[in-house]
Amino acid sequence: MKSQLEQLIQQAFDQLINRGDLDADFKANIQIIASKDAAQGDFATNVAMLNAKQAGMPPRQLAELLVPHMQDEQAVHKIEIAGPGFINFFLQADVNQSLVRKILEQGERFGLSDHGANKRIQIEFVSANPTGPLHVGHGRGAAYGATLANLLKAVGYDVQCEYYVNDAGRQMDILGTSVWLRYLDLAGEEIAFPSNAYQGDYIWDIAATLHREQGDAFRQPAVEVFKGVHADHPEGDKEKHIDDLIENAKALLGSEKYREVFDLALNTLVDVIRKDLAQFGVEFDEWFSERQLTEQGLVEKAIQTLQDKNRVYESHGALWFKSTDFGDEKDRVVKRDNGQTTYFASDIAYHMNKFDRGFEQVINVWGADHHGYIARVKAALKAMDYAPEKLEILLVQFANLYENGEKVAMSTRSGEFVTLRTLREDVGSDAARFFYVMRKADQHMDFDLNLAREQSTDNPVYYVQYAHARVCSVEKQCAEQNKEIDFNQAQMNKLENSHETDLLKQLSLYPDRLLSAAQRREPHIVINYLRELAHMFHAWYNAHKFIVDDEGLRNARIALAFAVRQVIKNGLLLIGVSAPQEM
């Protein structure tokens, strides 16, 4: 409807230009909004004000000139000029009535569009280090990313979901060594477990697997393991302590066995993460390995490319990328003085690789604590002559958990964190997905556990789901009362009370809201829409009986109720929440 009105307005401007009322090079700026108040029609435009200056006349005068040229649109019943120069459109009543049939025909396809023109777009999200199970902070990124991916698919993009597995680097060495130390403990060695190692119980589990499958094959005497190792905290430096242990582990085990322990830990955790996400309704098309970048020489290639373009220099034995030339606040090391490439170097190679794989648009969903990296990654792309605007970095703020009015304290390293699994088992997948996406992603949010758990009126998830279940219940009632549902008998023009016209209008807005949510990367728009729709439905349900004797009215109302149910289901599906028949 909006685009039809847009055309109508453009035509009116064209005619004014033809008549000479406006200059030939006049370019109209057109905006249309859905009116909030029924007194202001169904849609309104502010074109008269927006273009008044360019037209060289007051807004109201421009509006008076435009309106006579907007008469030949069937769907429009009445056009009014109001206030400082708003033009309000009142639609014919039957415009939205025919919409109900359209929704019922299109079913799950209602609301979808081909706006994205099948453009290839990649969205990378979660990408948590596989050093432990996912926690509730990752959950928000997972829910947000998955919903955004669904939205982009819904409006016609060819979407690929990717998880970047950080399976290289020091953190992973700490993980492998943590497992090995626990294993040594199980094998009977006296082990003082480092304060900086991973403390969680899952480390014990992996160690136990290793011990069960390999017996003492990986055992080394504790004296050797701790030989020449710096003291741990608080007497010494915990970072040096763990680094020394890693060195000893590599030396004592040899590269092959070390890799075995490392891979066991890695694979176990990636598997745990994958299953966690799957049970949360989040699936990835690709699990992209960081290690693979190094092994295939892509990191070296990236650095070489920068070198060829003269974007790097040496200083203090390290290799620096001159990112300040591209908007970063300081230059960054890509290769350390010990010859190792940095995480940032991998990231450059990774992003090059994304575009080399042919994606026209790339989206990264990052935790907000990473916002400092945006400038340097974009700088790298610029330096490589890739278009930095094709990389979109969306930030997700952390969610603070609240229970009984108190903030739940969390810290990853100490092992005191609430896992995503725990949350899901606690409040349920539906509530978790709904709550995470309910708030704008770049805002801090308070996640109220008590509320999410609650199966009551307070909980907005149930509120929306309940509307869906209620319609299902009406359908059942019809069967029980032997009232056959026959939409051919429906007299849609009998839907004339304000609840019904409000609902019809709300339904008509769905495709537009979906598009807007996708374009703005703001899935919470869909949730707000569904809450509004559910509220209008509940109000209607309370005010009017659907199963009435008048066959024409009864079928019309049931048709409308079914349309509402369909749209609620479609919307819930997008955010990964179920639409139950009963609850």
Add this chain to the structure above:
RNA sequence: GCGCUCGUAGCUCAGUUGGAUAGAGUGUUGGCCUCCGAAGCCAAAGGUCGUGGGUUCGACUCCCGCCGAGCGCGCCA
């Protein structure tokens, strides 16, 4: 100190990218089941949109200062 994000009802948050009288949920108060599911509905009350300037027909929205909050500023990942 510098940078990023933010400040809207007692609380949690929206506000259609600058539009008409700033909204919803929750909480408080009071109503609505002989009726298709009360996990619902209706009503009241609650605001100097942190603050002071600026831009214009028009500002919660854009610009600047100040106050306050969170995050980031490694040859870690």
